[in-house]
Amino acid sequence: MRCQPDASHHIAGKPFEDPTGAVMDSVYPATGEVIARLHAAGDATVDHAVKVATAAQKGWAALPGRDRGRILRRAADLIRARNRELSELETLDTGKALQETLVADAASGADCLEYFGGLAAGIEGIHVDLGGSFLYTRREPLGVVAAIGAWNYPIQIACWKAATALAAGNAMVFKPSETTPLTALKLAEILTEAGLPDGVYNVVQGGADTGRALVRHPGVAKVSLTGGNQTGRGVMREAADTLKHVTLELGGKSPLVIFDDADVENAVSAAMLANFYSTGQICSNGTRVFVQRGIRAAFLDRLVARTRAIRLGDPMDEATQLGPLVSHTHREKVLSYLKLGREEGATLLVGGDVPVLQGFEGGAFVSPTVFADVTDGMRIAREEIFGPVMSVLDFDTEDEVIARANATPFGLAAGVFTRDIARAHRVIAQLDAGTTWINTYNLTPVEMPFGGVKQSGLGRENGRAALDAMTRVKSVYVETGDVWAPY
Ligand code: NAD
Secondary structure, X not given: OOOOOOOOEEEOOEEEOOOOOOEEEEEOOOOOOEEEEEEOOOHHHXXXXXXXXXXXXXXXXXXXXXXHHHHXXXXXXXXXXXXXXXXXXXXXXXXXXXXXXXXXXXXXXXXXXXXXHHHHHHOOOOEEEOOOOEEEXXXXXXOEEXXXXXXXXXXXXHHHHHHHHHHOXXXXXXXXXXXXXXXXXXXXXXXHHOOOOOOOEEEOOOOHHHHHHHHHOOOOOEEEEEOOHHHHHHHHHHHHOOOOEEEEEOOOOOEEEEOOOOOHHHHHHHHHHHHXXXXXXXXXXXXXXXXXXXXXXXXXXXXXXXXXXOOEOOOOOOOOOEOOOOOHHHHHHHHHHHHHHHHOOOEEEEOOOOOOOOOOOOOOOOOOEEEEOOOOOOHXXXXXXXXXXEEEEEEOOHHHHHHHHHOOOOOOEEEEEOOOHHHHHHHHHXXXXXXXEEOOOOOOOOOOXXXXXXXXXXXXXXXXXXXXXXXXXXXXXXXXXXXXXXX
């Protein structure tokens, strides 16, 4: 098997195997080829990893922030130097086009390690003078953070979670998605090479059972999950028993609002990025594209022409713009929504089928699809599809579109296109979403706090805000005079 790692897990700075764990195959979704065979971690392996992390955390936290940061920044450099190798592995594990993984996956992970590597030296508390006496606060690490990833951005998620947790002095046990287990192990190798002490970043493989064992483990102080809404609710319920901190990055059904004064070509570019990048498998995607009636015809005209021109095929060919979905199981779900869209009366403008691609007959491909005349009540406009399926909805007025855009239980992201700057800020301020864009979509620099509101999650990753979520505050009151007591 061409991507077989030395062992399934990485614990205490080295590969670790537990051959009794359930077998997990990693499959290249473009062909169906099994590229690696691993074992899931049972309760004993999870317990071992948490204990190793607990033992390593104190020493890591005792290092000055600048020393921790230097190791993270060295890891960023190593990732950049190995970007092609990591990107090819990510493409094999996820099926996403290499054209994308070369610039968006490991590269974003490196940016994040570099950014939090820089901030690690600046984690600080406050000092308050009380007139003689004073108080100060210490920002302390939480302890062991269990991080659980989704399959759409495996190494990026691993880096985003590790960079913040480790910068703040925590140790981590990371469980990648069972669908995409490979690059988290490479990150472990790289962190070790960068000088990370053994046991500070550990990887355990497995599915829901392994995740649950981590969430229940009394040695874990915080759970950071990227995944579906249902999973998020379950994780929060389980974490409540041991009162763990939680960060939940969940799904969405985000609105992208295009007013009729927008630049058509830019609006089409953004709508395509918001629906087709990563074969549509992005949590923040703007899958409800609200288009004001005055620009509708021009917008749809260019959208259809440009969508027809998208190059599907061999993900390893850098000219390919769209790879397959992550698995056949997931494709079944996406295809069921394509059928549903037609049955519900939406107008299929382009796509809607399984493309015929020579040499990739075993792949989980689906054509990029645009439905127009979508109405708010249709399931394709209400439920997360997580595939390259765009729903275009018409609107007339600003107030109307704000109300309709917000009429969803989700609140991850939103975007607005207009040349009227006052309107842009006015509308964004009224949209219920955690991460928003004006005149672009889906850009997530690491400096920008990222996360959702309502059913899309709790807490933020990236930006300075993320460090607060990886630390706890200790207040220290210092008396410099006598102790007053009424007794
Ligand atoms: P998923 O919820 O099925 O799985 C996510 C992770 O949780 C996996 O590692 C899985 O093994 C684990 N898991 C499942 N059940 C668990 C349980 N009971 N306890 C602990 N862990 C458990 O999601 P997925 O299919 O891997 O990813 C797609 C979903 O993730 C979509 O809904 C998408 O919107 C969301 N997502 C959100 C973000 C974000 O940042 N907001 C980013 C990427 C993906």
